[in-house]
Amino acid sequence: MRASLQQRFSAWARARQTRHEGTVTLTQRSVYIIPTRRGFAFAGALVVMLLGDINYVLGLGYVLTFLLASMGLMSMLHAVRNMLRLEIRAGRTEPVFTGDMAEFRFHLHNPRPLARHGLHLRDEHGHHTEFDLPANQTLEVGLPVPATQRGWLATGRLTLYTEFPLGLFYAWSYIYFDTRVLVYPRPAPAARLPAAGGPSGSGTVNVAGDEDFTGLRSYAAGDTPQRIAWKALAREQGLQVKQFNAVQGNELWLDWLHAPSEDPEQKLAILARWILDAEARGLTYGLRLPGLELRPASGMAQHDDCLRAIALFGLEAT
Amino acid sequence: MTAAPRPLTAAVIYGLVLSVLMVCAPHAEHLPLWLSALSGMALLWRALIARRNLALPPRWLLLGITLGGIAGLLIVYHTLFGQEAGVALLIMLTALKLLEMRTARDATLVIYLSSFIIITNFFYSQTILTTLYMLATLLVIATTWLHLQSARLTLRPRLRIAALLLAQSIPLMLVLFVLFPRVQGPLWGMPHDDLARTGLTDSMSPGSISRLSLSDDIAFRVTFKDVPPPRERMYWRGPVLSAYDGQTWTVGKAQTGRPPQLDQLSGDVDYSVMLEPHYKNWLFALEMPVHVSIPARMAYDFELLQREPVSSREQYDVRSALNYRANADEDPFQLRYALQLPPGLDPRARLLAQGWRKQYGSDETIMQAALRYFNQQGFVYTLEPPALGGNAVDDFLFNSRQGFCEHYAGAFVFLMRAAGIPARVVTGYQGGEFNALGNYFIVRQSDAHAWAEVWLQGRGWVRVDPTAAVSPARIRNGLAAAIPNSAALPLMERTSSAWLLRVRFNLDLIAYQWNLWVLGYDSMKQMALLSRLGMADVTWRKLALYMVGILGSLVGLFAALMLRRLYPRNADQAQRLFLQFCRKLEKAGVVRADHEGPGDFAARAAAALPQHAAAVRDITARYVALRYGETHPPGALDALRRSIAAFKL
Numbered sequence: 001m002r003a004s005l006q007q008r009f010s011a012w013a014r015a016r017q018t019r020h021e022g023t024v025t026l027t028q029r030s031v032y033i034i035p036t037r038r039g040f041a042f043a044g045a046l047v048v049m050l051l052g053d054i055n056y057v058l059g060l061g062y063v064l065t066f067l068l069a070s071m072g073l074m075s076m077l078h079a080v081r082n083m084l085r086l087e088i089r090a091g092r093t094e095p096v097f098t099g100d101m102a103e104f105r106f107h108l109h110n111p112r113p114l115a116r117h118g119l120h121l122r123d124e125h126g127h128h129t130e131f132d133l134p135a136n137q138t139l140e141v142g143l144p145v146p147a148t149q150r151g152w153l154a155t156g157r158l159t160l161y162t163e164f165p166l167g168l169f170y171a172w173s174y175i176y177f178d179t180r181v182l183v184y185p186r187p188a189p190a191a192r193l194p195a196a197g198g199p200s201g202s203g204t205v206n207v208a209g210d211e212d213f214t215g216l217r218s219y220a221a222g223d224t225p226q227r228i229a230w231k232a233l234a235r236e237q238g239l240q241v242k243q244f245n246a247v248q249g250n251e252l253w254l255d256w257l258h259a260p261s262e263d264p265e266q267k268l269a270i271l272a273r274w275i276l277d278a279e280a281r282g283l284t285y286g287l288r289l290p291g292l293e294l295r296p297a298s299g300m301a302q303h304d305d306c307l308r309a310i311a312l313f314g315l316e317a318t
Numbered sequence: 319m320t321a322a323p324r325p326l327t328a329a330v331i332y333g334l335v336l337s338v339l340m341v342c343a344p345h346a347e348h349l350p351l352w353l354s355a356l357s358g359m360a361l362l363w364r365a366l367i368a369r370r371n372l373a374l375p376p377r378w379l380l381l382g383i384t385l386g387g388i389a390g391l392l393i394v395y396h397t398l399f400g401q402e403a404g405v406a407l408l409i410m411l412t413a414l415k416l417l418e419m420r421t422a423r424d425a426t427l428v429i430y431l432s433s434f435i436i437i438t439n440f441f442y443s444q445t446i447l448t449t450l451y452m453l454a455t456l457l458v459i460a461t462t463w464l465h466l467q468s469a470r471l472t473l474r475p476r477l478r479i480a481a482l483l484l485a486q487s488i489p490l491m492l493v494l495f496v497l498f499p500r501v502q503g504p505l506w507g508m509p510h511d512d513l514a515r516t517g518l519t520d521s522m523s524p525g526s527i528s529r530l531s532l533s534d535d536i537a538f539r540v541t542f543k544d545v546p547p548p549r550e551r552m553y554w555r556g557p558v559l560s561a562y563d564g565q566t567w568t569v570g571k572a573q574t575g576r577p578p579q580l581d582q583l584s585g586d587v588d589y590s591v592m593l594e595p596h597y598k599n600w601l602f603a604l605e606m607p608v609h610v611s612i613p614a615r616m617a618y619d620f621e622l623l624q625r626e627p628v629s630s631r632e633q634y635d636v637r638s639a640l641n642y643r644a645n646a647d648e649d650p651f652q653l654r655y656a657l658q659l660p661p662g663l664d665p666r667a668r669l670l671a672q673g674w675r676k677q678y679g680s681d682e683t684i685m686q687a688a689l690r691y692f693n694q695q696g697f698v699y700t701l702e703p704p705a706l707g708g709n710a711v712d713d714f715l716f717n718s719r720q721g722f723c724e725h726y727a728g729a730f731v732f733l734m735r736a737a738g739i740p741a742r743v744v745t746g747y748q749g750g751e752f753n754a755l756g757n758y759f760i761v762r763q764s765d766a767h768a769w770a771e772v773w774l775q776g777r778g779w780v781r782v783d784p785t786a787a788v789s790p791a792r793i794r795n796g797l798a799a800a801i802p803n804s805a806a807l808p809l810m811e812r813t814s815s816a817w818l819l820r821v822r823f824n825l826d827l828i829a830y831q832w833n834l835w836v837l838g839y840d841s842m843k844q845m846a847l848l849s850r851l852g853m854a855d856v857t858w859r860k861l862a863l864y865m866v867g868i869l870g871s872l873v874g875l876f877a878a879l880m881l882r883r884l885y886p887r888n889a890d891q892a893q894r895l896f897l898q899f900c901r902k903l904e905k906a907g908v909v910r911a912d913h914e915g916p917g918d919f920a921a922r923a924a925a926a927l928p929q930h931a932a933a934v935r936d937i938t939a940r941y942v943a944l945r946y947g948e949t950h951p952p953g954a955l956d957a958l959r960r961s962i963a964a965f966k967l
Contacts, residue, residue: 038426045430049437055505057630059837060444061437064452066494068433070487071460077877078483085884112884115475118468132470164467165479166460167426 013174023089023109024175026160031083031173033076039168042072072168079171082116082162086133090179091140095307097272102147102181104155109138118164124156147183150268151315154180184307185265187273193283194258194274227280241280251296252278252285254306268310275310279303289313326425327469331368331416333462334428335361338416340455341435342409348442349406350394356387357413364416375417384414405438422466429463444837446828457484490872497865499858500841517596518556518745522768523566524710527745528701528722531797533763536594537747538602539830541758543588547604549749550793551640553769553781554602554761556746558619564660565710567728567743576649578616580606585640592633592833599623602746602761604638605781611635618652619742620644620779633838646778648740653773656740659732664711667729671736681739681774688733689787692726695719699726699789699800723792726784727768740773744781749796755820756827764797891955892944899937899962903927906967916942930967937961 013032035043046069053061091105108131110116116133127145147153161172219228219239229240254274259267271287278285279298286296287306292313294306339361346354367374387410388398395403412431419425436452460480465471471479517537518530538554546552561570586608593601601614601622612634614624645652659668670691674684696719703720706713711732714725721729727743734741748767750759769783786793792800835843848856853864900910900919908923920938924931940958 042430045434049434051505052437054501056441057840058437058440058444059839060440060449060452062495062498062839063449063491063836064433064437064440064456066491066498067456067484067487069494070490071456071483073490073873074483074486074876077873077880078479081880081884084881114883117464117471117475117479132468162467165464165483167463167467 023087026083026086026088026173028080028084031080031171033080033169033171036163036168036170039072039170042068042168046072072166075166076169078165079162079169081114082119082164083160083171083173085112086110086116086119086160088160088175090177093179093181095182095184095304095311096147097184098147098150098186100147101144102153102183103142103144104179104181106141106143106177107138108133108141110135112136116162116164118162120159120161120163122159122161124159145181147181150183150185150311152180152312153183154178182308182311184311185268185272187276188266188269189273191260191270191273191277193277194252194254252283253288253296254278254285255288256290257288264314268313271310272307275303275306326419326422327465328368328371329473330425330462330465330469331419332365333458333465334416334419334425334432335365335368337432337455337459337462338412338428338435340458341432341439342413344439344443344448344451345405345409345435348402349409350390352390353387353406353410356383357409360413360417364419367417374420377418380414380418384411387414401441405435405441408435408438425466429459429466432459446832453484457481460484486876490869493865493868493872495839496844496847497861497868499861499865500839500844502841517598517763518766520557520559520598521566521568522559522724522728522743522745524703524706524714524721524725524728527724527766527768528703530766531701531722531764535763536826537596537761537763537765538591538593539758539760539833540592540750541590541756543590546589546752546759547585547587547640549795550786551604552749552759553605553744553767553783554747554750555605555607555620555622555744556600556602557598557744558617558621558771559743559745560619560655561658562660562728562732564663564708567731570655576618576652578618578620579645579647580608580620580639580642581646582643583608583639583641586637587640588635588637590633590635592631592830592838593628594631595629597627597629599625599627601628601632601634603636604640606642606644607636607638609637618649631833631838633834643777644779645773646776648773648778653740656742656773657735657738659735664709664732666709666712667715667732668736670715671733674733675737681772684737684739685734685772685782688730689782689784692730692784692787697721697726697788699785699792723785724768726788727770730770730782730784734770734772742771744769744771748783748793751796753823753826753830755823756830758830760826892941892958895955895958895962896937896941896945899941899965902962902965902967903934916945927967930965933961933965937965 046065049061049065049068052058053065087109089107089109091107093102093104096102106121108119110133113135115135118130119133120128120130121141121143122128123143123145125145127143129141129143131139131141133139143155143158145153145155155177158175158177159172160175161170163170219241227241232238232240254271256267256271259270259274261267261270271289275285275287279300279302282298284296284298285302285306287294287309289309292309294302294309339358342357363375366372388407391398391403391406391410395406397403398407408431412428412435415424415428415431419428432455436455439448439452457477457480460483461473461476464476464479517535519526557569559567559569561568587604589604591602601610601612601624603610603622606620607616607622610622612624612632614622614634617623671684671688674687678684678687698720699722700720701722703722703725704718706718711729714721714729731741731743745766745768747761747765748769749765750761751765752759767785769781769785771779771781773779783793789800844861845856848861853860896916903910903923906927908926910919914922916938920934924934927934937958940954940961944954944958
């Protein structure tokens with residue numbers, strides 16, 4: 001009964017709500033409110049108190065009971081007011097690897113001279129974050145969600161809610177943003193890079209000897225710890241990675257067919273490792289997937305394009 | 319729907335400890351000392367755990383303490399139910415609950431329990447001071463309650479929000495208090511008289527009334543409709559005692575089926591009594607009541623009795639006839655009962671009375687002789703008489719000759735019975751203190767009194783007050799006048815400066831009105847008030863409708879006030895003015911598209927109407943500043959209004 005009511009309400013709320021774009025402002029129309037379980041328990045306690053007042057003819061008992069009831073009633077107004085006129089907009093997201101925490105970022109703006117307290121943001125799977133929003137301020141709120149599989153991770157329907165001030169009422173609003181995080185396959189622990197060479201790309205590069213250190217670049221998620229420039233970190237230059245100039249002029253093809261595994265997901269994991277390693281060494285590399293070829297190039301754009309291709313490989317283009 | 323449980327912060331725990339301390343503190347007065355100590359220790363321990371970040375006590379230890387405490391309660395009260403034991407149990411469990419409180423859910427339970435404990439304090443006290451204390455306690459509770467929802471909130475904003483919430487609730491509470499349909503209690507049973515109360519009982523022995531005289535407690539208050547009778551005629555009749563066992567006067571078993579009869583009535587006085595709860599059935603009224611506004615019956619011996627004990631403050635209107643003839647035609651059985659004396663006791667008193675019988679012919683003269691005896695044989699009226707021996711009446715009449723009203727009344731009735739005149743003891747209150755500010759009388763326990771009633775042929779039961787023969791001042795001017803400068807007198811009875819007296823009367827007047835209108839507000843008062851406000855024949859349903867209607871409007875009003883800060887008027891009005899401006903431009907053929915922002919529109923309009931370009935830009939700039947700017951200089955809105963009004967095409 002309860003579950004079916006909830007379902008019907010959700011469907012109804014979804015029907016009157018379109019996907020949000022840009023900035024959403026919470027209005028009376030989009031904020032709902034119901035008593036919480038604690039609210040019902042409180043009402044029950046008040047009824048018991050009232051019976052006591054009647055039975056023991058406690059004049060002051062009536063005063064207390066009615067005062068508490070009025071506080072409960074007023075807390076409903078406070079809860080709704082705590083939400084109204086808030087402006088929320090989706091922020092940029094950063095790609096992550098499977099197994100890491102993706103973070104959806106939202107900018108919440110309180111345009112009014114009234115501080116908001118005890119706000120919560122939650123997705124449909126119970127991932128949850130809590131914050132306060134001072135008067136006339138904007139706050140960037142992150143909602144961490146574990147990335148479990150490669151591809152696009154969408155937020156789905158979000159709920160912004162509050163139980164402030166007394167926890168007797170639950171005021172909430174649904175927010176539908178099209179924001180999503182790209183999840184790359186988690187790179188395999190280690191895999192030997194294929195050799196650079198002709199277009200076929202067979203053979204291996206002599207990894208150990210003839211690499212030239214060319215400089216440093218910023219650390220990107222997935223870089224191997226071996227290549228972190230610890231000295232640079234010690235000089236407080238941030239997390240940097242050593243770049244090496246490998247055999248110049250040779251094109252390195254990272255090919256699906258050459259990934260040493262039978263399992264497609266494992267192949268993708270190895271490809272991800274190769275992309276990271278190739279990029280770390282400053283190689284020029286291309287990617288070949290069944291039905292897709294990315295021409296050899298180097299730099300972060302190539303790194304991102306390649307990872308994106310393997311993240312979305314075999315999935316419906318969205 | 320709720321967030322994952324998070325540990326309680328130390329600040330929240332201090333708030334909870336303070337809340338529980340505040341709700342329990344007034345109970346310390348009547349709780350067993352060990353229980354107050356136990357609860358206090360539990361609170362202290364919990365605060366210490368929060369401060370030092372220690373571990374909570376293990377469950378087995380808490381269980382042990384709880385069981386020990388319950389055993390202690392059973393020893394003290396012999397039960398865990400009932401008013402007093404129940405309150406003690408609730409307090410103990412709440413204090414111990416703090417020691418196993420881990421989550422926000424436990425904390426919420428503690429908040430609810432604290433609110434509940436406040437109400438139990440009203441069994442003991444419902445004064446204005448208690449009300450103020452209740453408000454302070456609620457502020458602390460609400461401040462802590464808020465903290466459960468937002469752990470980062472600091473004390474000052476928490477206090478501010480809690481105070482706002484409380485202040486906003488008071489008008490709503492008043493509406494509910496006045497209009498919530500009242501049901502006359504009790505619902506499931508009377509409150510028990512397991513609390514020690516001062517007041518008259520259904521027996522009297524030497525010392526019982528003088529002990530009562532030491533109490534300042536108020537027995538009842540009386541407002542006379544017209545002129546009050548003289549003080550010496552103010553005998554507030556209570557229990558009538560007909561049986562004597564040599565030490566103690568009791569009600570006895572003289573019940574007859576014959577209803578009481580009053581005739582030759584005159585000297586009517588109308589007044590209204592507000593009686594404090596005394597947990598006995600009788601109502602007090604001037605001798606003799608002829609009409610009472612609440613259901614009550616008159617017993618064969620003219621006691622005014624209610625079916626249920628008076629367990630809450632009660633107000634009733636009475637008409638009494640000060641001149642009356644009571645049961646001139648008395649039941650012979652009743653008369654025989656009023657002659658009985660314990661055999662063998664007090665031989666000298668019997669001899670004295672029998673001597674009077676031989677010496678004087680009529681009952682009236684024997685009565686006069688007895689009063690003369692008290693008046694002339696060196697009797698002293700005192701609050702601290704010496705103890706009496708086995709033959710108490712003899713000892714009093716011939717040896718000590720010092721006594722309080724119960725001694726005189728008892729001895730007098732004994733003498734009358736020994737002389738063959740039916741007589742009995744009547745207890746009640748005599749006199750009262752006039753509060754000129756509120757024009758009413760305060761009758762305290764210290765006005766408790768005992769007098770005698772004898773039955774005379776043709777005249778029925780006649781009141782005789784032997785105390786008046788010894789100390790006329792007691793009857794005319796009260797106890798303080800009769801026993802001046804006695805250390806034993808209660809504070810309130812001692813005469814003090816006129817200024818102090820005034821303060822005292824003022825305070826009592828406020829308390830009286832409080833009792834009358836707040837604590838005594840019941841369904842009858844509710845109906846009376848509403849009909850005075852012009853709501854004729856109010857039904858339960860109408861009342862509920864009024865209540866919901868007024869409550870709804872009040873909540874609406876609050877909502878409007880609270881949301882006003884979210885919708886600043888400036889922006890709205892600025893927008894209204896700008897739309898006016900747009901309509902003016904529309905007439906000139908420049909129509910603003912839906913998607914067009916004010917800046918783009920202004921640029922287009924300025925291009926289309928070059929002769930008005932400066933005005934268009936100026937108005938738009940003012941509008942944008944008002945609508946989207948952070949700060950608005952005073953008068954900016956008026957300036958915009960003026961420039962739009964001046965804008966002519």
